[in-house]
Amino acid sequence: MKNRLLLSIVVPAFNEAEVLPEFQRRLFAVVDALPLDCEIIYVNDGSSDGTASLLRAMRTRDDRIAILELSRNFGKELAMTAGIDHARGDAVVVIDADLQDPPELIPELLRHWQDGYDVVYAQRSQRDGETWFKKLSAALFYRLIGRLANITIPRDTGDFRLLSRRAVEALGRLREQHRFMKGLFAWIGYPQKAVYYRRDPRFAGRSKWNYWKLWNFALEGITSFTTAPLKIATYAGMTTAAFAFLFGMYVITKTLLFGNDVAGYPSLMTVILFLGGIQLAALGVIGEYLARMFDEAKGRPLYLVTEYQPSRPAMRPRLATRTHGVRRVGA
Ligand code: UDP
Ligand code: MG
Numbered sequence: 001m002k003n004r005l006l007l008s009i010v011v012p013a014f015n016e017a018e019v020l021p022e023f024q025r026r027l028f029a030v031v032d033a034l035p036l037d038c039e040i041i042y043v044n045d046g047s048s049d050g051t052a053s054l055l056r057a058m059r060t061r062d063d064r065i066a067i068l069e070l071s072r073n074f075g076k077e078l079a080m081t082a083g084i085d086h087a088r089g090d091a092v093v094v095i096d097a098d099l100q101d102p103p104e105l106i107p108e109l110l111r112h113w114q115d116g117y118d119v120v121y122a123q124r125s126q127r128d129g130e131t132w133f134k135k136l137s138a139a140l141f142y143r144l145i146g147r148l149a150n151i152t153i154p155r156d157t158g159d160f161r162l163l164s165r166r167a168v169e170a171l172g173r174l175r176e177q178h179r180f181m182k183g184l185f186a187w188i189g190y191p192q193k194a195v196y197y198r199r200d201p202r203f204a205g206r207s208k209w210n211y212w213k214l215w216n217f218a219l220e221g222i223t224s225f226t227t228a229p230l231k232i233a234t235y236a237g238m239t240t241a242a243f244a245f246l247f248g249m250y251v252i253t254k255t256l257l258f259g260n261d262v263a264g265y266p267s268l269m270t271v272i273l274f275l276g277g278i279q280l281a282a283l284g285v286i287g288e289y290l291a292r293m294f295d296e297a298k299g300r301p302l303y304l305v306t307e308y309q310p311s312r313p314a315m316r317p318r319l320a321t322r323t324h325g326v327r328r329v330g331a
Helices: 020-031 051-061 076-086 103-114 132-148 165-172 181-187 211-225 228-258 265-298
Strands: 006-013 037-044 065-070 091-094 119-127 157-164 192-199 305-309
Touching: 006 020, 006 076, 020 037, 020 051, 020 103, 037 051, 037 076, 051 065, 065 076, 076 091, 076 157, 076 165, 076 181, 091 103, 091 165, 103 119, 103 157, 103 192, 132 211, 157 165, 157 181, 181 211, 211 228, 211 265, 228 265
Parallel strands: 006 037, 006 091, 037 065, 119 192
Antiparallel strands: 065 305, 091 157, 119 157
């Protein structure tokens, strides 16, 4: 058989039994028409519904499916990392199982990869089925991180994207515990290209995100890619100190000139509360960074694998592994 390029499709799945059959149907309809070999790596991220048995059943029917069982729920970022680590393909696509990322876009991602792009990411042109608050907070977050961090993270972009082999290798070298994937994808650089699509609402099941998780996600993004908040804390401290000094001079002068009539309780309270607040906030900011250093210092593995059942296309000996697309950009 002719040795064709291999495409790995990584699908993190956490309690997705409801959607998987439909996802699989739509994905295979796309994959069957592709001019390359494909493997689909399902990462079972510690699901507690029927996802595991469903995947096993799917794999017995089609040997292009690989199953990577994690030892517990590690969260999407790590599930994705695990899948990408195990992918053998010349290109790797990461896609959600809930059909919010249309598999039908994969051929277009591939086209740009063949034009020489290393990262081809899908950018939402419209968000359906989401509240105005989520849209607004997402917009604010992207603007903020674009300002603070010195890497440009494309807006309205999820994790749905294609990575070339060399982008995968590069990503494999970033082993930090706190994985803000959108930031990591942007950090590696290389020619990147956006492809526009309409993001559908979830096909079935519930999103595992809530606002508290989203807030922590935003914190993660900011603290992994910029130390600006530490600087802000410093400047806020310096500014308040300067004001406090001026105010002190004013109080002293006033007392010297006009004596003291034991007023001043309100101003005293204001100053104490204000300074206390600033100090706590600054400590909190330092704490966020310290906690992350603590996590990194432990040097734990990112995830643990219970079992890996590889796909057959990935086990076939391959002639040459391409590290890049077919043509160069702009060549
Ligand atoms: N996911 C995962 N581990 C988790 C949470 C989610 O692997 O702990 C997977 C989930 O199965 C889905 C994808 O990540 O394939 C996106 O999850 P979700 O739809 O909940 O996120 P949203 O689309 O709301 O951002
Ligand atoms: Mg989703």
